[in-house]
Amino acid sequence: MAQEIMEEMITPDVEGMECVYQRPETLLDARFHYCPGCGHSVVHRVLMEVIQELAITEKTVGVAPVGCSVFADRYMGVDMQGAAHGRASAVATAVKRILPDRYVFSYQGDGDLAAIGTAETIHTCNRGENILIVFINNAIYGMTGGQMAPTTLLGMKTSTTPTGRTLEIGGHPLKITELVAQLPGVAYVTRQSVHTPNAVRQLKKALTKSFQYQKEVRGTCFVEVVSNCPSGWKMTPLQANAWLVENMFPLYPPGDLRTPQ
Amino acid sequence: MADIRLMKGNEALAEAAIRAGCQAYFGYPITPQSEVLEYLANEGRKRGMIVLQAESEVASINMVYGAAGAGARVMTSSSSPGISLMMEGISYIACAELPCLLVNVNRGGPGLGTIQPSQGDYFQAVKGGGHGDYRLIVLAPSSVQEMADFVYDAFDLADKYRNPVMILADGALGQMMEKVAFREYDPKDHMMVKPWATTGKPSTRPPNVITTLHMLPEQMEEVNRRLQAKYAGIQQQEVRYELLDAEDAEYLVVAYGLAARIAHRGIQLARARGHKVGLLRPITLFPYPEKVLKSMAKRLQGILVVEMNAGQMVEDVRLAVEGRAPVQFYGRMGGIIPSPDEVTEALEKMITTTVTHPVEAD
Amino acid sequence: MAKGAVTFDIETCKGCELCIDACPQDSLQLSPNINAQGYHYAVLVKDNCTGCTNCALVCPDAVITVYRETKKGKVPVARVTNVTENITVTLTDERK
Numbered sequence: 001m002a003q004e005i006m007e008e009m010i011t012p013d014v015e016g017m018e019c020v021y022q023r024p025e026t027l028l029d030a031r032f033h034y035c036p037g038c039g040h041s042v043v044h045r046v047l048m049e050v051i052q053e054l055a056i057t058e059k060t061v062g063v064a065p066v067g068c069s070v071f072a073d074r075y076m077g078v079d080m081q082g083a084a085h086g087r088a089s090a091v092a093t094a095v096k097r098i099l100p101d102r103y104v105f106s107y108q109g110d111g112d113l114a115a116i117g118t119a120e121t122i123h124t125c126n127r128g129e130n131i132l133i134v135f136i137n138n139a140i141y142g143m144t145g146g147q148m149a150p151t152t153l154l155g156m157k158t159s160t161t162p163t164g165r166t167l168e169i170g171g172h173p174l175k176i177t178e179l180v181a182q183l184p185g186v187a188y189v190t191r192q193s194v195h196t197p198n199a200v201r202q203l204k205k206a207l208t209k210s211f212q213y214q215k216e217v218r219g220t221c222f223v224e225v226v227s228n229c230p231s232g233w234k235m236t237p238l239q240a241n242a243w244l245v246e247n248m249f250p251l252y253p254p255g256d257l258r259t260p261q
Numbered sequence: 262m263a264d265i266r267l268m269k270g271n272e273a274l275a276e277a278a279i280r281a282g283c284q285a286y287f288g289y290p291i292t293p294q295s296e297v298l299e300y301l302a303n304e305g306r307k308r309g310m311i312v313l314q315a316e317s318e319v320a321s322i323n324m325v326y327g328a329a330g331a332g333a334r335v336m337t338s339s340s341s342p343g344i345s346l347m348m349e350g351i352s353y354i355a356c357a358e359l360p361c362l363l364v365n366v367n368r369g370g371p372g373l374g375t376i377q378p379s380q381g382d383y384f385q386a387v388k389g390g391g392h393g394d395y396r397l398i399v400l401a402p403s404s405v406q407e408m409a410d411f412v413y414d415a416f417d418l419a420d421k422y423r424n425p426v427m428i429l430a431d432g433a434l435g436q437m438m439e440k441v442a443f444r445e446y447d448p449k450d451h452m453m454v455k456p457w458a459t460t461g462k463p464s465t466r467p468p469n470v471i472t473t474l475h476m477l478p479e480q481m482e483e484v485n486r487r488l489q490a491k492y493a494g495i496q497q498q499e500v501r502y503e504l505l506d507a508e509d510a511e512y513l514v515v516a517y518g519l520a521a522r523i524a525h526r527g528i529q530l531a532r533a534r535g536h537k538v539g540l541l542r543p544i545t546l547f548p549y550p551e552k553v554l555k556s557m558a559k560r561l562q563g564i565l566v567v568e569m570n571a572g573q574m575v576e577d578v579r580l581a582v583e584g585r586a587p588v589q590f591y592g593r594m595g596g597i598i599p600s601p602d603e604v605t606e607a608l609e610k611m612i613t614t615t616v617t618h619p620v621e622a623d
Numbered sequence: 624m625a626k627g628a629v630t631f632d633i634e635t636c637k638g639c640e641l642c643i644d645a646c647p648q649d650s651l652q653l654s655p656n657i658n659a660q661g662y663h664y665a666v667l668v669k670d671n672c673t674g675c676t677n678c679a680l681v682c683p684d685a686v687i688t689v690y691r692e693t694k695k696g697k698v699p700v701a702r703v704t705n706v707t708e709n710i711t712v713t714l715t716d717e718r719k
Contacts, residue, residue, distance in 0.1 A: 013628070014628050014690040018690065019689070020627075021688065027685060032684055034684075036662070037637070041684060042683050061460070061461060073468070073470045079460065083323060087350070090315065094324035094331070095331045098285060098327075098335075102461050119316050119317060123320065196645065197677035200680040200681060
């Protein structure tokens with residue numbers, strides 16, 4: 001047995017201690033369906049934390065995609081719309097146009113945003129719609145069982161690239177965020193991750209800034225989160241995060257790609 | 262005197278939409294209805310309407326979904342190929358029970374087809390071109406005046422039933438100019454409170470969610486039951502049609518939209534030659550006027566259905582009549598507009614070939 | 624070093640081990656016991672937690688609550704509540 005585990009301190013004595021961190025109230029009281037270790041629910045929590053701290057719950061409308069996060073409305077304690085696959089940014093565009101004083105975000109996976117929804121993504125950003133797009137890039141179609149996504153890396157095995165993605169099978173991984181960063185209508189484009197505590201802190205800052213920019217009507221904010229998919233990649237959560245750093249970051253380097261002038 | 266204007270069908274429809282308090286239009290150019298987008302881009306924007314030319318009809322219909330879900334009175338318009346692209350979105354809108362106006366200015370198909378008028382999208386409009394059991398309320402104008410009038414009715418029906426409503430016109434009705442007077446209509450008297458809309462969650466209620474995902478089949482069946490009950494209610498209360506020269510009719514023509522106007526002229530020619538022919542013009546294609554057809558069929562020698570397609574509504578006529586009278590079809594396809602004489606000829610052919618049978622007493 | 628503690632909603636934990644890896648003090652381990660979902664849940668096994676919140680930040684299931692000893696003598700004077708758009712801050716004096 002590894003180092004002898006002390007008697008489980010299930011309920012440590014917290015007398016005289018102050019609670020410094022807890023689950024945000026804007027996160028609905030429901031168990032996440034996500035696989036153990038999945039980055040999606042971390043982003044859900046951070047997003048809801050930001051909305052709580054900015055006290056904009058009453059003024060926020062979210063749009064969920066089709067994919068693993070199609071169930072986002074079970075967890076996000078704000079008014080939500082479920083969009084057809086790929087169309088969340090079009091739905092969000094219309095919600096924002098109708099309710100310009102509300103904070104509107106779309107939350108999408110890589111298949112939703114960069115495959116079927118590419119046209120909506122490019123044109124929403126090109127129009128500079130004043131919304132936040134949260135883009136979870138885990139380089140695979142999780143919900144449908146691990147198929148190749150536009151952002152799947154070359155050589156990466158998926159259920160539709162069983163011997164690894166090759167140029168012949170599916171071309172190059174699509175760096176949609178770099179594409180979007182070229183569009184003048186976009187105010188803020190950043191690539192984040194949630195694989196370490198610090199990365200999560202950075203994501204929180206990026207999301208907070210995005211809502212601030214939205215309030216100042218600066219244009220579209222586009223926050224990509226390079227995330228893991230333990231089930232799809234067939235790794236443990238820790239292995240997946242290590243693999244992500246080693247293989248995803250070289251192609252999808254975190255950092256700001258565009259900030260408002 | 263109401264201000265009477267000479268306008269194209271597309272523009273009359275667009276003007277009526279502004280007057281009906283439509284808050285947003287999302288669409289994409291396609292002949293023969295781009296004037297709707299153009300008119301609204303000019304006049305609509307001037308008078309406070311949100312008008313967005315989207316990157317595709319797919320984006321447009323999903324913007325309609327978003328705006329309707331946010332509680333706005335919203336519309337889109339397109340023509341046949343574009344409406345096909347909208348089918349998935351329409352199925353979502355019907356499932357989420359979102360009120361909106363869809364306009365299809367039908368053009369010759371299938372495929373890229375032609376820009377000439379056609380009624381080839383009847384099945385798509387009435388039987389559901391998208392997936393799942395859903396229905397659109399479908400209004401079929403046959404004049405520029407009705408292109409305008411049906412906009413108000415469509416928005417009111419959409420809100421009343423929380424259902425998408427389609428105006429099924431065609432290229433001719435969209436492009437031709439006729440006199441039109443605009444109805445007295447104050448949108449404020451027609452605006453509905455929409456507590457279900459996603460406008461931002463106050464602390465006093467749980468989040469509003471507009472969704473069409475119901476993973477549990479029991480839940481999905483419940484949604485379907487609710488929809489079917491709504492459609493049954495619409496079938497009972499919202500049927501609209503026009504009957505012309507039908508009192509003494511031994512034969513009846515059934516036609517809608519442009520085909521009805523042409524058929525009516527053909528009927529007058531046939532009457533001049535002593536044939537007792539009437540016209541039934543369905544105005545709502547869903548809900549279909551089955552009852553009147555069923556009740557008349559018993560005393561008719563024959564029914565001629567006239568359409569600008571290969572024969573679609575004729576099936577609904579046969580369903581309604583259930584063999585009580587012979588039903589024949591005359592149509593032109595591909596965007597060809599039949600002439601009145603062709604209808605008269607088809608009528609005479611039917612009259613001479615159908616064996617006159619004793620008519621059942623009422 | 625500040626003194627802290629963490630509690631886990633052990634029934635919701637999925638045993639993904641991310642918190643264990645994130646903890647700078649190695650004070651967390653997966654319990655040999657399993658919860659109703661069949662996962663070995665994470666638990667505090669040493670009392671050297673500093674309440675740094677690393678574990679809670681990376682937790683995909685938001686099951687971790689973090690506590691930290693308040694500095695001796697310094698009682699929090701005010702708690703900012705319901706900060707709204709125009710930053711109206713209501714001060715409540717904790718000592719009452």
